[in-house]
Amino acid sequence: MITVADVEAAAERIAGHVVRTPTVPSPGLSDLLGAPVTTKLELLQRTGSFKARGATSRLLTLDESERAAGVVAVSGGNHGIAIAVMAGALGIEATVVMPRSAPTRAVETAEGAGASVILADTMDGAFALVEELRTKGLTLVHPFDDPVVVAGQGTVGLEFAEDAGELTDVVVSIGGGGLIAGVATALRARRPGLRVWGVETEGALAMTEALAAEGPVPVELSSIVSTLSAPSASQLTYEHVRALVEDVLTVSDADAVQGVLDLAEHAKVWAEPAAGCLLPAARQILQLVGPDARLGLVVCGGNATTADVSTWAARFGLR
The missing domain is CATH 3.40.50.1100 (Rossmann fold)
Structure with a gap:
């Protein structure tokens, strides 16, 4: 703890x-x-x-290679917005996976901040897709784990x-x-x-x-x-x-x-x-x-x- x-x-x-x-x-x-x-x-x-607090806390601990490779996050809305905006402010590329049920505003805000947004059919599917993206070298910024x-x-x-x-x-x-x-x-x-x-x-x-x-x-x-x-x-x-x-x-x-x-x-x-x-x-x-x-x-x-x-x-x- x-x-x-x-x-x-x-x-x-x-x-x-x-x-x-x-x-x-x-x-x-x-x-x-x-x-x-x-x-x-x-x-x-x-x-x-x-969510901006936890996102920033984690992004600021990335080493140089992790920053260069970029980050990935899964979110029902707010964590994705936070990762997109705060990563953009820190010059880090971000990919955000959200379920299709996520608020339209969340998707638009994340995209507007420069993140690559991928929509999955369900939240379970979003978490599964993030695991695939991690194998490509992206660092996961988990919303709570x-x-x-x-x-x-x-x-x-x-x-x-x-x-x-x-x-x-x-x-x-x-x-x-x-x-x-x-x-x-x-x-x-x-x-x-x-x-x-x-x-x-x-x-x-x-x-x-x-x-x-x-x-x-x-x-x-x-x-x-x-x-x-x-x-x-x-x-x-x-x-x-x-x-x-x-x-x-x-x-x-x-x-x-x-x-x-x-x-x-x-x-x-x-x-x-x-x-x-x-x-x-x-x-x-x-x-x-x-x-x-x-x-x-x-x-x-x-x-x-x-x-x-x-x-x-x-x-x-x-x-």
Whole structure:
């Protein structure tokens, strides 16, 4: 497992390349949920999500031959954007493999940053294709099965611990688990009494299934939330969640999309469903721990278009 020292080293490495995003109380969400809420606004990060941190952390550790050969990444959207943009900024050629379900904006942004984008029919197929590309000499920058990437994501937690007021519970969305593994490492080291909670959508239960099976297992994916749709957790992220996270909660896709609408109306931020998950999870946490909780929400990304959200809202009959 990584340590807080690894996260601190990553913070020093990526300083100047990424944004120290705002940590702000949200009166609107506090009123909505009936408990004090503080938000960590990673949707204001470079590339629109926290993924720029882990991507930069890993890219800056490449040796000269790896930089010359280029990198490859697999992504449901945000990791691919981050690799494309940050590799382009560092003069490194990047290939990004995404499933066809990835948001159009993610594909266009990655291509616009100069990456070669390949679309696979499924997320499983995308991971398999990346393995083929690795045999051609490209260095894999894995979205969550890499301690250097996880340490980079953990800088979110380091900043949250330094910048937030009193908190009792922090909620983090889970895809493959890289963000929550890093954030939990930092927060539990800096604020030992804090509880960290994860949240997944019902159609993307990689970490829930791993905890039930006592290790990563393949899962069937049916969620609309492609940015949380990992085909399995990794042993690395599973070990962190098992040791450091209070519990992993599940919410429906419809509730995640409603969360996007609520974040826009009450928090005045435009998020994606991976962040919308936080609000229904927060309600579950308040039922479990009581009304005296002081909540922290890691608003992980905002790479959804108005058209995307309108389509999802219509699908679920939301207003």
